[in-house]
Amino acid sequence: MLEGITSEAFILGCSAIGAGLAMIAGIGPGIGQGHAAGRGAEAVGRQPEAQDDIVRTMLLGQAVAETTGIYGLVIAIILLFVRPLLTAYLNL
Amino acid sequence: MKIEIAMKLFGKDILIPDTIVNTWIILIILTIFALIVNNKIKKAEAGEKPSRFLNVVEVLVEFVDGLVKSTMGPNKMFFAPYILTLVMFLLLANLFGLIGFTPPTSDYSVTFTLALMTFFLTQYYSFKTSGFLGYFKNFTEPMAFLTPLNILGELANPISLSFRLFGNVLSGVIIMGLLYSALGYFAPIFTPVLHAYFDVFSGVLQTFIFAMLTMIFVGGAMD
Numbered sequence: 001m002l003e004g005i006t007s008e009a010f011i012l013g014c015s016a017i018g019a020g021l022a023m024i025a026g027i028g029p030g031i032g033q034g035h036a037a038g039r040g041a042e043a044v045g046r047q048p049e050a051q052d053d054i055v056r057t058m059l060l061g062q063a064v065a066e067t068t069g070i071y072g073l074v075i076a077i078i079l080l081f082v083r084p085l086l087t088a089y090l091n092l
Numbered sequence: 093m094k095i096e097i098a099m100k101l102f103g104k105d106i107l108i109p110d111t112i113v114n115t116w117i118i119l120i121i122l123t124i125f126a127l128i129v130n131n132k133i134k135k136a137e138a139g140e141k142p143s144r145f146l147n148v149v150e151v152l153v154e155f156v157d158g159l160v161k162s163t164m165g166p167n168k169m170f171f172a173p174y175i176l177t178l179v180m181f182l183l184l185a186n187l188f189g190l191i192g193f194t195p196p197t198s199d200y201s202v203t204f205t206l207a208l209m210t211f212f213l214t215q216y217y218s219f220k221t222s223g224f225l226g227y228f229k230n231f232t233e234p235m236a237f238l239t240p241l242n243i244l245g246e247l248a249n250p251i252s253l254s255f256r257l258f259g260n261v262l263s264g265v266i267i268m269g270l271l272y273s274a275l276g277y278f279a280p281i282f283t284p285v286l287h288a289y290f291d292v293f294s295g296v297l298q299t300f301i302f303a304m305l306t307m308i309f310v311g312g313a314m315d
Contacts, residue, residue, distance in 0.1 A: 056304075063301040067252045070259035077262065 011086050019079040025072025032065040094194065111199035118184050118196065152176070156303075163304065164311035171310065178206070179303050186261060186295025189268075190287060195295075197261045200254065207254035210306045214249070218313035253305060260298050264290030 002010070040058035044051050078084065097108040129149055136146060156179060160172040182197065189195045196202045219227045231242045268286060272279045 059297065060301065060304055060308075063256060063298075063305070066260075067256055070255050073259045073263055074255055077266070 015079045019076035022072045022076040026069045029066045029069035033062045111196045114193050115196040163307045182299040189291045198265045203254040203258040207250040211250040214309045214313045
């Protein structure tokens with residue numbers, strides 16, 4: 001089955017699969033940001049006069065929670081566009 | 093629109109990418125803007141109501157002043173000009189994708205430079221407020237065996253700060269590029285909504301967050 005595939009194409013395909021797997025990291029920030037937004041909405045409902053402070057704190061917390069997802073994204077982008085594995089194979 | 097500069101220096105080929113050229117364009121725009129504001133504000137009378145242009149500038153300055161006052165405290169207002177510069181540069185850089193240029197913040201060298209500036213400001217003020225011994229003692233808080241963890245945590249700040257801005261802007265650029273090449277002539281029907289999200293909403297939000305985190309890090313080091 002793998003006869004017609006060159007090593008370079010195989011490495012490229014595996015890099016694409018790896019990039020897809022790296023983006024599973026997006027689940028965590030999604031859950032975390034949704035949780036923070038829900039709690040923020042609750043807090044605004046309880047104290048509408050403090051809305052500015054609540055929204056600011058919520059956005060800041062969400063930005064920090066997003067970091068792990070961004071790490072996954074950077075790994076995926078590096079695998080897809082910089083292709084370090086292919087370079088390593090060609091230099092072998 | 094892509095402007096790249098290729099040149100030869102000491103027999104070596106150097107390619108200046110379009111993100112760096114766009115950074116220069118933004119710097120020129122900001123310098124001209126500053127000169128115009130300076131010229132207008134010198135002519136303005138303090139007793140009269142400000143003109144339309146000056147009113148917008150005043151709103152921006154007062155917004156940043158209020159942000160610094162509420163985040164860092166009223167005794168650290170000398171930090172407001174740096175934050176205003178940061179906000180104006182990042183705002184223009186993130187919104188540059190709207191007029192067809194590549195946003196400079198989609199280049200990691202630009203965001204990492206900005207994050208390094210925050211990092212060194214944090215270290216400088218931490219050194220200044222707590223002294224030579226106190227600076228090193230800060231790393232052993234709350235217990236001595238946590239020192240490696242504290243040092244790693246300090247070094248992770250510029251990396252997370254730069255990757256956050258870079259990843260957000262670059263993901264928008266890549267998704268828009270994929271959409272433009274996939275849809276061809278029909279792209280203008282679907283892309284305006286995505287431009288509004290990726291360029292305007294995400295760009296303004298990331299500017300705000302970068303400025304806020306810079307203020308929190310530096311303000312925390314000053315106490």
